[in-house]
Amino acid sequence: MYLKKLESVGFKSFAKRISVDFVPGVTAVVGPNGSGKSNITDAIRWVLGEQSAKSLRGSKMEDIIFQGSDTRKPLNVAEVTLVLDNHDQLLPLDYDEVSVTRRVYRSGDSEYYINNQSCRLKDIVHLFMDSGLGREAFSIISQGKVEEILSSKAEERRTIFEEAAGVLKYKQRKKKAEYK
Numbered sequence: 792m793y794l795k796k797l798e799s800v801g802f803k804s805f806a807k808r809i810s811v812d813f814v815p816g817v818t819a820v821v822g823p824n825g826s827g828k829s830n831i832t833d834a835i836r837w838v839l840g841e842q843s844a845k846s847l848r849g850s851k852m853e854d855i856i857f858q859g860s861d862t863r864k865p866l867n868v869a870e871v872t873l874v875l876d877n878h879d880q881l882l883p884l885d886y887d888e889v890s891v892t893r894r895v896y897r898s899g900d901s902e903y904y905i906n907n908q909s910c911r912l913k914d915i916v917h918l919f920m921d922s923g924l925g926r927e928a929f930s931i932i933s934q935g936k937v938e939e940i941l942s943s944k945a946e947e948r949r950t951i952f953e954e955a956a957g958v959l960k961y962k963q964r965k966k967k968a969e970y971k
């Protein structure tokens with residue numbers, strides 16, 4: 792599985808529709824300070840299910856919607872789509888290509904789609920769990936994360952290994968079953 796494409800409109804500084812193609816291997820995103828490099832990783836984390844505005848560097852979820860500039864009016868909706876190559880069927884779906892879309896309106900209403908079919912946030916979180924690409928996975932190492940991993944307690948570090956080993960999904964299901 793690898794990330795093939797990111798499309799977005801209205802997310803943070805991306806007022807116009809952007810489409811970024813990725814190829815297997817290394818892609819470097821370069822640009823001046825404030826040009827939107829980190830906004831790309833924020834967009835990826837958001838579509839994977841990030842629910843904390845703070846960890847997206849805002850104070851409320853509305854802050855991720857383009858708020859206008861000297862030359863452009865604010866927008867009312869933010870949308871991000873990831874297209875993933877799934878030839879290796881790492882994602883448990885019978886498709887060679889999987890797209891995931893998230894949309895949020897200023898009213899606070901959210902919509903989620905897997906392969907253009909409306910779904911719940913839960914379905915997206917579940918789809919990526921143990922794939923190595925979930926919102927709490929370690930495929931995105933942000934500033935400060937390395938230090939956090941190195942200085943974390945043994946139990947916290949255990950969660951990192953459990954996610955990497957792919958057992959987190961089963962532990963969470965077990966916990967849920969026990970509460971029922």
Ligand code: ATP
Nearest residue numbers: 803804824825826827828829830854855856857858
């Ligand atoms: P650095 O090199 O300093 O890390 P960067 O390329 O990572 O910079 P980002 O943090 O991705 O830059 O982008 C910050 C820019 O995004 C700022 O100019 C900020 O004004 C803009 N921005 C963030 N949220 C919004 C929003 N809701 N609407 C419009 N612009 C926004």
Ligand code: MG
Nearest residue numbers: 825828829830
């Ligand atoms: Mg940055």
